[in-house]
Amino acid sequence: MGLTLTQKILSHKVGHPVHAGELIEADVDMVLGNDVTAPVAIREFKKIGVDVFDKNKIALVPDHFVPNKDIKSAEQVNIVRKFAREYGIVNFFEVGQMGIEHALLPEKGLVLPGEIAIGADSHTCTYGAISCFSTGVGSTDMACAMATGKAWFKVPEAIKFNLKGKLSKWVSGKDVILYIIGKIGVDGALYKSMEFTGDLSSLSIDDRFTIANMAIEAGAKNGIFEFDEITEDYIKERANREYKVFKADEDAIYSEVYEIDLSEIKPQVAFPHLPENTKSIDEVKDIKIDQVVIGSCTNGRMEDMKITYEILKGKKVHPDVRLLIFPATQDIYLESIKKGYIEEFIKAGAAVSTPTCGPCLGGHMGILAKGERAISTTNRNFVGRMGHTESEVYLASPAVAAASAIKGYIASPEEVV
Amino acid sequence: MEGKAIKYGDNVDTDVIIPARFLNTSDPKELALHCMEDIDKNFKNKVNKGDIMVAGYNFGCGSSREHAPLAIKESGISCVIAKSFARIFYRNSINIGLPILECSDAVDAIEEGDLISIDTESGSIKNITKGEIYKSQPFPDFIKEIINNGGLINYVKGKVK
Numbered sequence A: 001m002g003l004t005l006t007q008k009i010l011s012h013k014v015g016h017p018v019h020a021g022e023l024i025e026a027d028v029d030m031v032l033g034n035d036v037t038a039p040v041a042i043r044e045f046k047k048i049g050v051d052v053f054d055k056n057k058i059a060l061v062p063d064h065f066v067p068n069k070d071i072k073s074a075e076q077v078n079i080v081r082k083f084a085r086e087y088g089i090v091n092f093f094e095v096g097q098m099g100i101e102h103a104l105l106p107e108k109g110l111v112l113p114g115e116i117a118i119g120a121d122s123h124t125c126t127y128g129a130i131s132c133f134s135t136g137v138g139s140t141d142m143a144c145a146m147a148t149g150k151a152w153f154k155v156p157e158a159i160k161f162n163l164k165g166k167l168s169k170w171v172s173g174k175d176v177i178l179y180i181i182g183k184i185g186v187d188g189a190l191y192k193s194m195e196f197t198g199d200l201s202s203l204s205i206d207d208r209f210t211i212a213n214m215a216i217e218a219g220a221k222n223g224i225f226e227f228d229e230i231t232e233d234y235i236k237e238r239a240n241r242e243y244k245v246f247k248a249d250e251d252a253i254y255s256e257v258y259e260i261d262l263s264e265i266k267p268q269v270a271f272p273h274l275p276e277n278t279k280s281i282d283e284v285k286d287i288k289i290d291q292v293v294i295g296s297c298t299n300g301r302m303e304d305m306k307i308t309y310e311i312l313k314g315k316k317v318h319p320d321v322r323l324l325i326f327p328a329t330q331d332i333y334l335e336s337i338k339k340g341y342i343e344e345f346i347k348a349g350a351a352v353s354t355p356t357c358g359p360c361l362g363g364h365m366g367i368l369a370k371g372e373r374a375i376s377t378t379n380r381n382f383v384g385r386m387g388h389t390e391s392e393v394y395l396a397s398p399a400v401a402a403a404s405a406i407k408g409y410i411a412s413p414e415e416v417v
Numbered sequence B: 001m002e003g004k005a006i007k008y009g010d011n012v013d014t015d016v017i018i019p020a021r022f023l024n025t026s027d028p029k030e031l032a033l034h035c036m037e038d039i040d041k042n043f044k045n046k047v048n049k050g051d052i053m054v055a056g057y058n059f060g061c062g063s064s065r066e067h068a069p070l071a072i073k074e075s076g077i078s079c080v081i082a083k084s085f086a087r088i089f090y091r092n093s094i095n096i097g098l099p100i101l102e103c104s105d106a107v108d109a110i111e112e113g114d115l116i117s118i119d120t121e122s123g124s125i126k127n128i129t130k131g132e133i134y135k136s137q138p139f140p141d142f143i144k145e146i147i148n149n150g151g152l153i154n155y156v157k158g159k160v161k
Helices: A005-014 A038-048 A071-087 A101-107 A122-130 A139-148 A173-184 A205-218 A229-236 A302-312 A330-338 A341-348 A398-407 B028-032 B067-074 B087-096 B104-109 B141-148 B152-160
Strands: A023-027 A030-034 A058-061 A116-119 A133-136 A150-154 A158-164 A193-198 A222-225 A256-261 A268-270 A278-280 A291-295 A322-326 A373-376 A392-395 B002-007 B052-055 B079-082 B100-102 B115-119 B124-127 B132-135
Touching (some): A005 A023, A005 A116, A005 A133, A005 A158, A005 A193, A005 A222, A030 A038, A038 A071, A038 A139, A038 B152, A058 A071, A058 A101, A101 A116, A101 A122, A101 A205, A116 A139, A122 A133, A122 A205, A139 A150, A139 B087, A139 B152, A173 A256, A173 A268, A193 A205, A205 A222, A205 A229, A205 A302, A291 A302, A291 A398, A302 A330, A302 A341, A302 A398, A322 A341, A330 A341, A373 A398, B052 B104, B052 B115, B067 B087, B079 B104, B079 B115, B087 B100, B087 B141, B087 B152, B104 B124, B141 B152
Parallel strands (some): A030 A058, A030 A116, A116 A133, A158 A193, A193 A222, A291 A322, A291 A373, B002 B052, B052 B079, B079 B100
Antiparallel strands (some): A268 A278, B002 B115, B115 B124
């Protein structure tokens, strides 16, 4: 019986073929936690009473409430900082060197194709973009993995997304994944892998990160792309260790197969309060906005900064709108400065921030008041996600978000460029 | 375990179970003070020790925050029954020892306030108010082993020592 790409990676780790539904325990190559989830994991880890399994294979990235927004969050980060020092954790990232975890780990080469990465953050599935099996877990899982280097998994079934065609202008990975979630729903891939194959040539690595990042918004265990030259180009300057490339068997069994023609996808907007409430931009009329957020682990990468720059250049943010831009890592921030993007953002009237997850989860740096509306390139638009329970979040690509910032209502990039 | 049912709909996400604005702490008691507050302001007042939470599809979708099942457990809820669970919420609940059961029949039949009794070993759900019994799938052996050890930490502790 043929195996899917995810099943191939898991089988290699376990040392024998594994099939959907099987419960397995597998070695992990990377264990991740942040300032929200790691303190709970550290508390649980200490109950086990052993040393960490490998100082190099744990990443601690305080990114949610940093730079610390209050005393309580400072205390949470301090738990993580002290733990990192006490146990000699190599990959601890302090403010000033850090980035949003799911942009940072691939950028630093800490996750690679064919590996298993688990993280106490639901968007850990992002690394599927580079053909890594990565999935979100909880703090107790993180604690046990820090102690043993292992985690338990139920081998997932998979849905195959067979892609063809090329993306149209102004359409990006964000539109692809919003389109897919609109089609299958927020529990459409529950407990399953989303495997992306076919003609991937028009999807940049940044597009793939965005798509894999939001697999969890369809309920998936992981989203994963086949390895190709685009993956290799991204990996080759970052990998400092051997990695292995896997491919799904020809006769792999999928629970469903979707044929997706990328050329038919238009810019998408997800309406409140679920990522599945998607409409294409030409169906969206007269939605005035108060705030625009461009950034996060979903869309704070270099391409996102570039498209934002191209749309904002020489223009002004609408006087009734607050535009907040968050490059996802220090490297992306610096590169954006060198390229002149940041200067244009500021001239246009945007506020530009050091990397933080703050606004995405309604933590800090962009909280919405009652009755306010935001369009955001983040990944969730649940009730109260970005602030007051009577505020609204619309999800879209950086192109749509930047165009909306100029117009003051949700707009297509075509309206401003 | 026995208690009255507190019922919600589909896609109850972790942001409404425990909003992010309270995640600058990991103290279960503090988290429980705000449990469910963005979906049900009255939850804190109506929940009693042993009560059963009942919900539709995709319960616990969203964040990996273990704070969500911790807040539910600390509130006194003894078991969550849903039509389906989001996967990270599912494993977090198992890992911290909060029993959860998938059973569409039970969810459809149970009304808010019904008195419910549950046998997690057999997966049997008894509606004492209505005099009905619904069957859910019992846990696989591996999961039972984690639960019988009192959660994943104890299970792992037993293996590393």
